[in-house]
Amino acid sequence: MLLMGMAYPLVAHIAVLSGRPALVAASIGLLTLLILLPGLSNHRPLAWGMLLLAGCGLHAAVSSGHALLLLFLPPILLNGFMVWVFGHTLRRGRVPLIERAARLMHAPGDPLSDDIVAYARGVTEVWAGTFIVLTAVNFLLAMFARPGGLLLAAGIEPVVAVPLSAWSLFANVLSYGIIAALFLGEYAVRKRRFPQQPYRGLIDFTRRLAALGDLFRPVARSWDPRPGTGPRD
Numbered sequence: 001m002l003l004m005g006m007a008y009p010l011v012a013h014i015a016v017l018s019g020r021p022a023l024v025a026a027s028i029g030l031l032t033l034l035i036l037l038p039g040l041s042n043h044r045p046l047a048w049g050m051l052l053l054a055g056c057g058l059h060a061a062v063s064s065g066h067a068l069l070l071l072f073l074p075p076i077l078l079n080g081f082m083v084w085v086f087g088h089t090l091r092r093g094r095v096p097l098i099e100r101a102a103r104l105m106h107a108p109g110d111p112l113s114d115d116i117v118a119y120a121r122g123v124t125e126v127w128a129g130t131f132i133v134l135t136a137v138n139f140l141l142a143m144f145a146r147p148g149g150l151l152l153a154a155g156i157e158p159v160v161a162v163p164l165s166a167w168s169l170f171a172n173v174l175s176y177g178i179i180a181a182l183f184l185g186e187y188a189v190r191k192r193r194f195p196q197q198p199y200r201g202l203i204d205f206t207r208r209l210a211a212l213g214d215l216f217r218p219v220a221r222s223w224d225p226r227p228g229t230g231p232r233d
Contacts, residue, residue: 004034009172012071016168024067028058031074068148075138075171079131086128096124104212105198116194123186130182134175141167 008031015023032054033040039047058067089097099120102112112120143150146161187202199205 004030004037008034009176012074013168013172016068016071016172017165019068021067024071025058028067028070029055032058069150069153071168072142072145072150072171075175076135076142079135079138079175082131083128083135086124086131090121090124090128096121098124098127101209101212105208107198110198119190119193123190126186127182130178134178138171138175141170 008027011023011030012027015027032051036047036051036054040051058070086097089095089100095103099112099117102116102120106112141162144158144160144162145164145167146152146158148164149158149162149167151158184202187205191197197205199208
């Protein structure tokens with residue numbers, strides 16, 4: 001999944017630059033397979049049914065010449081989804097996502113200081129804000145892209161024309177560079193501000209973060225990360 005996830009932006013960017021329908025279809029198919037892979041590997045009928053529907057829809061889009069429009073959606077929808085992932089944990093009564101990750105990484109019974117809790121909330125807000133900006137920019141660039149942009153597809157002549165290659169460069173290359181830079185920059189700031197951490201270096205931190213299977217389960221503010229406990233009202 002990691003390799004497929006890293007390959008998708010590159011394949012999508014090459015597809016846009018080349019304009020070849022086969023490459024456009026391949027990039028969309030790769031993303032679809034990536035999303036459905038967990039369900040497919042567990043032999044879930046729903047996942048296989050969605051794969052069949054996606055294949056039929058992709059075939060229809062390619063046959064009608066509108067396959068390129070499908071490439072505008074992932075940067076908008078994926079970044080929008082990440083806005084929700086981080087943003088909804090900032091609601092009253094929720095544990096901010098970064099705070100939860102910190103609690104899961106620390107040993108049970110090892111409380112977080114008030115400084116760490118406040119820092120974790122701030123980082124969660126930064127991530128949510130970053131994905132809001134990425135969603136908005138991707139949407140605007142997709143609207144004004146030429147040729148094949150969303151406004152042109154709707155029969156509306158855009159006031160400003162953005163080259164399709166410029167949209168793809170931001171959506172499929174620069175956006176991921178911004179996310180990677182923020183991830184590395186935040187890690188450097190955290191390491192300097194809070195040198196005592198339960199992990200050994202960036203690689204160990206990334207590995208532990210990827211292993212937090214319960215990270216996205218909704219919990220209340222009074223959530224206790226010790227084994228056998230859960231949300232408390």
